[in-house]
Amino acid sequence: MLKTLYPLVKFYLIWIAIFIIERLIFIGYFYAKIFPISPREFLLTFLFGLRMDASMAAYICALPLLFFIIQWLIPNLKISSKVLKIYSFILLIICGLLMAVNLNIYQEWGTKLPYRAISTFLEYPYQALISSSSSPLLIPFLLLLALFFIGRYLVNQVLKHPIKLQSIKWYIKAPVSLLLIGVLFLLIRSGWQTTPLNPSMAYFSTRPILNHAAVNTEWNLLSDFLHSKGDYKNPYLYMDDSTAQVKIQPYINTSLPSNPVKILNQPKPNVVLIVLESFTSDLIESLGGEAGIAPGFEKLIQDGVLFTNIYSASDRTDKGIIATMSGFPSQATQSIIKNVNKLEKLPGIGQEFLENGYSTSFVHGGESEFYNFKSYMLSHGIEKVIDQYDFPLKDVQSKWGAFDHLTFQKQIEYLNESPQPFFSTLLTLSNHEPFDLPGPPKYGSDSQANLFRSTAFYTDSALYSFINKAKQTNWYKNTLFVIIADHGHRLPLDKWDSFHPNRYRIPFLLYGNVIKEEFRGEKIDKIGNQTDLVSTLLHQLNISSKPYYWSKDLLDPNTAPFAFFSYDNGFGVITPEQSLTFDNVGKDIIYLKDQNIKDSVNQQLKTIGQAYLQEVYRQYLAY
Secondary structure, three states: OHHHHHHHHHHHHHHHHHHHHHHHHHHHHOHHHHOOOOHHHHHHHHHHHHHHHHHHHHHHHHHHHHHHHHHHHOOOOOOOHHHHHHHHHHHHHHHHHHHHHHHHHHHHHOOOOOHHHHHHHHHOHHHHHHHHOOOOOHHHHHHHHHHHHHHHHHHHHHHOOOOOOOOOOHHHHHHHHHHHHHHHHHHHHOOOOOOOOOHHHHOOOOOHHHHHHHOOHHHHHHHHHHOOOOOOOOOOOOOOHHHHHHHHHHHOOOOOOOOOOOOEOOOOOEEEEEEEOOOOHHHOHHHOOOOOOOHHHHHHHHOOEEEEEEEOOOOOHHHHHHHHHHOOOOEOOEOHHHOHHHHOOOOOHHHHHHHOOOEEEEEEOOOOOHHHHHHHHHHOOOOEEEOHHHOOHHHOOOOOOOOHHHHHHHHHHHHHHOOOOEEEEEEOOOOOOOOOOOOOOOOOOOOHHHHHHHHHHHHHHHHHHHHHHHOOOOOHHHEEEEEEEOOOOOOOOOOOOOOOHHHHEEEEEEEOOOEOHHHOOOEEEEEEEHHHHHHHHHHHOOOOOOOOOOOOOOOOOOOOOOEEEEEOOEEEEEOOOOEEEEEOOOOEEEEEOOOOOOHHHHHHHHHHHHHHHHHHHHHHHHO
């Protein structure tokens, strides 16, 4: 009987070997981020990843085991070994593809391949392809081929001889078959313990990338898919809800009478909200970024009001739009804009303007249906949505749609005909992978970082030109321009991991003749969030911000300096005393700005962050 079962064991071990090879490829591909690595850390990466590898290999072996048991119990039923080969080769191709995609996803997002990347591709295949078109393809493709041919060789070695089914009595076969199914179940679950296998069991290091190397890509994707709905249970329960609400009370909109500094000289100005794609603070010299990339923005700063310590809600545009226009924080692994039923229950700044006599519009050079932007705008008080289908075909030359300078021009033309006062939002797109430009890149095309610098420089030029053209209109003198980024980026410096707060730091600028002269050129250093734009703006216009629970007024001296961001694996909290990031999978603090702060302070700040994320997700579920 052992001779009969031996090929099954070898087939199972082959898949563990394939996952080990995948891990070696991951470590080699990201050697610049991983090294130096001690021999101990290197071995622990494989040791802690073994349980997940074993579980995924068991998933793969479930169907072959079923075929084996059927053929073993019914000898006259012949199942060709070619079926198992075809099955194996298909899975090898799938694993190779997932491995290759994961390499590029991890480079950009800093997380192992999540289901939302797959769901985005399935929902918006064209946008997903062009977004990834600037990512390296040759090396991941060659690695895919290498994995496939190595796996194919190993599978052929096991299956080159037909499995010999020994003649054994049925009353022995039956319990052995049940035993094999039981063993497979235990391998999938990874043991008898109360808690089934989860990604945190692969975590062992204070360095997130080593933990991510240990996590099996295929298992992680399967687990994320099975838990992807996330609409019924809060995965971020750290305390009872009442305790969480008490802990976050100092950092939210309490609806108490606000006493902001009034910086506007007109009570009801036009408002133009400009959301800049991926315009991280590292692009702006006044915020400590590189010099020369955004000279136009620097000139605007001289006559505007700049908020210097603002952090985005997360790392993607779908979450940035909701944070900016609805004042609702990111839900970590979920994105409320994808759920229309929940989405429509959110408050939205467009509604406030519409109800206060403003005409409203949204201008975007791409497809407004992407990420449900159109449905969000129309259901939140935006009367007119202008997207790439409103441009002449000759102007839609970018892979994403119309270039930014044409989008700004379209907004000028529309606002010239719009009744005042108006509220108009523009979302740029050129500063996004694959970093298309209508002309030669200023910083060259030898690297992604330089392409990013070039598209940022172009967007900055388009923005500054737009402001200068607006100055020639009859509505400029009565218009407030609100300029903010949708999220930060790892580029151009390429040194901020997904857990580092600097990756989320973004510009926020108020500009226009409606700002009192004594405030022009002022810089406000209070720590705040992208979500705080709503209350800050509405209070300047004497409009209530009561529906915006998470949005604080940054111009109110009583507002606590505080920022929060979340991403797939965790969250970050920023205060004047300390900045920290907490890993939700490893259940550990993985970043501290000041290592000398007392641990009691760090633990208290971590608890506030946990309460914040718990309450955000509770409200997400309640919508």
